[in-house]
Amino acid sequence: MTDRLYLRHSRDEQADACQLHALDGLCASGAPTYEDPVTLSCVHAVDRSGFRRLLDEAAVGDTIRIADAARLFRSAKDVIQIRAVLQRRGLHLHIATGLWSGFDLAGEDPQTKLFATMLAGPLNSSAI
Template identity: 80%
Template sequence: MDSLFKSGAPRYEDPATSSRVYAINRSGFRRLLDEAAVGDTIRIADAARLFRSTKDVIQIREVLQRRGMHLRIATGAWSGFDLAADDPQTKLFVTMLAGVLEFQRDMISENTKEGVAAAEAAGKTLGRPAALDEDKAADVVDAYAKGAAVKVLARQ
């Protein structure tokens, strides 16, 4: 959804985007790149929202450099730097932080998997609770088998 910040700059979003999709392939980021001009500065609130891996950081950096654009992150260790700058110190800094960011995302994923496994081992039911109890679900299946329309069943 496009809306304007107080500065008048457009805002681009990729809601509910999978962490497996590189930024360069996400619709909001592609639209941003299509609309941006040479010399523009892209401002991101949080690096973890844009970058998914070291490869992602390097890929975005290369694209922005080719297009003569700048990239600034508002918060954290990344703030204050033009991450698309073409000097050896920035390249080293970006490469090291990209590795740390990828490690952080991997640790979050590993901790999540361990938490799910522990909950399952403890017999906890995961996910959204069932909308119907077993008897009502059986009634719906039976009605569908007898030809009831899906819309009608959904309304019920």
Template identity: 65%
Template sequence: MTDRVYLRYSTDKQTDARQRHALAALLAAGAPAYEDPATSSRQLSLDRAGFTRLLHEAAVGDTIRIADAARLFRSVADILALRPVLARRGLHLRVESGLLSGIDLASDDPGTKMMVSVLAAVLEFQRDMISENTREGVAAAEAFGKTLGRPTALDTGRAADVVEAYRSGTAIKPSPDSTTSPPRPSAGSWTAPAPANCPTNSTRSRPRANRPTIPRGRTWK
């Protein structure tokens, strides 16, 4: 029986660092890892390339390990399609940490079936709320005239000039409004700065304070 780690994150701006931290002990022990980077949770797990490869390589009795349930399924339809496949193949599904860590989510008993269905419904609701909040935020930004997304580096005319220069093999002319940094001085033109005018000892000497003179051969009292 082999532990097999599954990792997934939704967009190319995310990473699997948190998942790898939660599954660090298994990864350090050499458990094989299967990834679906930048894969939306709306795509069913059985349609993902990384998870499909895991199913093809897994044997009866193997356990699929995930950092949290949302990494594998986030809808009722997904878990309803997934659980029968895991049961037929004799595979186990466990969340590595948290309240669900002691439960085999692929188990076919009525209690687990109900719990997993409720969990999937909650995760689906959470995903839909995130999408709804995102749409409302975009609509509000556009209503205030804000331009969303990364600003373009070149305007339309300048982009056309760059494309034409590339096609013709000529050098790209600098933009009229571009600023260039001043040329750096060469080593031959460099001269050492003049030393600062430091005060001499004569200018720094201070007059001695009037001190009493002690005659030679006498003791001061």
């Protein structure tokens, strides 16, 4: 099982410093790193070349590590779609910082299932 790091920038001015700092120990260990520089968040993660390469090279049981949630998704719909892709491939996703840090977003534990269900609720509702 391998840790795989994913970095993404929204603009040319953004630097890797904050993302690399959040993933510092893993960077030092030589974990494979995949990057999508200057990629708009409206481009779905699985359509980005760096993330696609990561998925192609990842093996069942590998863990994708990102600095913060905004590097991979921006909406509840993105979270649900990416979660489904990761689960089909047997991958894990850990976010280093923010409210979503501390659990595997692709996991099947009760806390993660509840979180995903709450996110998916408005997507599956026809009337609010």
